[in-house]
Amino acid sequence: MSRIVQWGVDLPEVCAPTDFRRGSWRPLSNDYRAVETYRCAPGAKVGCPITVLVVDAEPKVTLDEAEAWREHTEAVADVRVFSGGHFFMTERQDEVLAVLTGGSLR
Template sequence: MSVSPADDGLWCRRFHPAPDAAHRLVCFPHAGGSASYYLPVSTALAPRVDVVAVQYPGRQDRRNEPLTDDIATLADQVHEALRGWDDRPLTFFGHSMGALVAFEVARRFEREGSGPVRLYASGRRAPSRYRDENVHRRTDDGIIAEVKAMSGTDDRLLGDDELIRMILPALRGDYRAVETYRCAPGATVACPITALVGDSDPKTSVDEAQDWAKHTSADFDLRILPGGHFYLNSRAADVLKVLDDHFAAQAAPQGT
């Protein structure tokens, strides 16, 4: 039985509330990212799908709150915030760091007997695939250089010193969370997983994305799209088509 949502808009942002939608998509941002990154997704899918974007602490209107620089702790917090939002089928979509958070939140839901109908893991190697990375230990300039190389932030923002100072703590904390994350041995979810990856992503190879198959006891699907780590910025229509097809299949009568 679902309960009233535990979050009143602090963690869960609905840009286009769709109370009559049959399905809900929960979107998890990348390192340094915010809920507003998924505004175009909400615009495209509403009102057919109720889109909820997660807002992590330490950024935008939550920038004065303490950062959470540990994936497990962040997943605990998001799971608690999402209580009561499972009054309709949930689908999770996470990009980069968000894929790890989505995976861990799905595990927590499943321990309680619920969980998403599918997890979309975008731009992130499988939880069991480890690289020795230390971006979070770099200087401020080093972190900015990393973000520019990934093309995940508007260069106009990176040229604004005041804005850089505002986002750097969140970036450093998020990189620390990702780079210190260690997946529990044999950790899986019961829902199907679709992994999406850019064919020239320096952070995730196709082989590393393929290994998400080891983290589900259900079906697995791999989608390879042109582009780098933020392939979805230029291939938004392709990603939306994947989601559209998923929700259409969910809505179709059984056996059709």
């Protein structure tokens, strides 16, 4: 819960007994557990391109850490820096979708 608050989420809204909260709390908790416990094998690489989206105001991921994803692919790694905070995908939805779809929004 404290991590969610650090990222600027409106706590009463998240804690309210809504269908969204009831349906999303367990997957959110599982996501945190996966992020905290997964360890990639040293030298592991994928053969596909990687697109990394990072923001300039994210305290958890530095630009250097985002750039390090280049080491995990044998293909191209495209690192895109956005202005904003942790929830930039919501704040800059059109730009994010343009990157993810190669600019071909339909």
